[in-house]
Amino acid sequence: MLKTVTLIAIMFIAGCASSKTYTPPQTVEGLRSLYTQLNRVSAITHNILVANSPICSKLKTYYGFIPMSLKEQGNEEQKKLVIKAFHLKKQPIVTYVDPKRAADKAGLRVGDVIISANDNRWSDTKSPDEFTKLLGEAQQSSHLRLGILRDQKKLTLDLTADMACDYSFILSDTNEHKAMARNSEIIVDFGAAKLLKRDDELAFFISHELAHILLGHTLPERGKELANYKMRNIMEKDADALGVRLMVRAGYDPAGAETALKSSDLIDSGPVTKFFNYHGPYMPVDKRIRYLRKVLSE
Ligand SMILES: [Zn+2]
Structure with a gap:
């Protein structure tokens, strides 16, 4: 089961099949259009999961942003397409901020480059995949301190999570x-x-x-x-x-x-x-x- 939206986004974009029939889009426009709907479904699903959290027994943290990074493994052609569509860098980059949620309230913006999450710094990790994993783990705690790079300036943002029912969604292509x-x-x-x-x-x-x-x-x-x-x-x-x-x-x-x-x-x-x-x-x-x-x- 896919735990977080972040992972789902990475899975989709990096072209890891979430179902046997999945074929990733072959054009920049196709990829962006799929991603726009992915973000929309995510925002609506999470509005519902947050609003109804009082009736759920198991909860998860939700910050309302999607950091995208490339998996080290994967199809080279698809990687090129993804880099072009989302202007990816080596570090995770924020490709979506859910309006009304924690990340938006703290001032995180699309295009921000993430260089640290809680006590984990990008520059200290051995590989991009390791940092992505640590970032995912940091998002499971109720507070998140993000170090970001915006217009070559370093900023620190403090986020407090919303609690949501612990269910996930998949946008099936x-x-x-x-x-x-x-x-x-x-x-x-x-x-x-x-x-x-x-x-x-x-x-x-x-x-x-x-x-x-x-x-x-x-x-x-x-x-x-x-x-x-x-x-x-x-x-x-x-x-x-x-x-x-x-x-x-x-x-x-x-x-x-x-x-x-x-x-x-x-x-x-x-x-x-x-x-x-x-x-x-x-x-x-x-x-x-x-x-x-x-x-x-x-
Ligand atoms: Zn039904």
């Missing part, structure tokens, strides 16, 4: 329009992120899948229930009812749930998720929207 839950991971298709232009819409997809995880639907022992039509319908209704509340708690407009369902229904002639195909026989969209409205009015 496919043009399908699904989201699904697997173990403790929320998987969002690149196609779904592009289709759902409003954050409120994407928040519904993500919240619904998080609800499946929180309700224990992805546990291996629930497999039998998933195969049962009646049980499956109950699980979907429960995930909808909880999901829409999770998104509202994170400040998203529940009207986004309705337009998300309508547009994904139009494009796929099928409902939102197909977790082991268990949305196949689920409620028609108009009925599902009426059900969501009823949940919110209670």
Whole structure:
């Protein structure tokens, strides 16, 4: 399981397959477009994970920035593409700052070069991979002191982490329009992120899948229930009812749930998720929207 967004970004960008079918983009534009959606899905997912942290038993720290660095191993052609797309340097460089979160509040900016994290200095480490690992570990503590280089000036920034539910997400590089839950991971298709232009819409997809995880639907022992039509319908209704509340708690407009369902229904002639195909026989969209409205009015 991928623990942090940072790792996911590095995995994607460095071209390490997160699934067997993954093929990294072959152009700078393709890479940037995938990365833009990765950051957007990350920001929405983490808004939901932070806002709902009081109901989660296991928490993780979240700082809201993505440092990118190249893995020492890896395909040389892809490395060239990544360096070009993100102007990478030897040290990790900040390629994304999540608005409203710790890094943004502390003044971290895209383009900042990270030269130290807590007591670990880039210049003291033996290899880029070692520093990347230490930086990842430092992000698991509740305070983070970052040494950065900006316009050739050295700055020190102090960050205090937000606490978020300890779940991760993957942006799957496919043009399908699904989201699904697997173990403790929320998987969002690149196609779904592009289709759902409003954050409120994407928040519904993500919240619904998080609800499946929180309700224990992805546990291996629930497999039998998933195969049962009646049980499956109950699980979907429960995930909808909880999901829409999770998104509202994170400040998203529940009207986004309705337009998300309508547009994904139009494009796929099928409902939102197909977790082991268990949305196949689920409620028609108009009925599902009426059900969501009823949940919110209670
Ligand atoms: Zn579902």
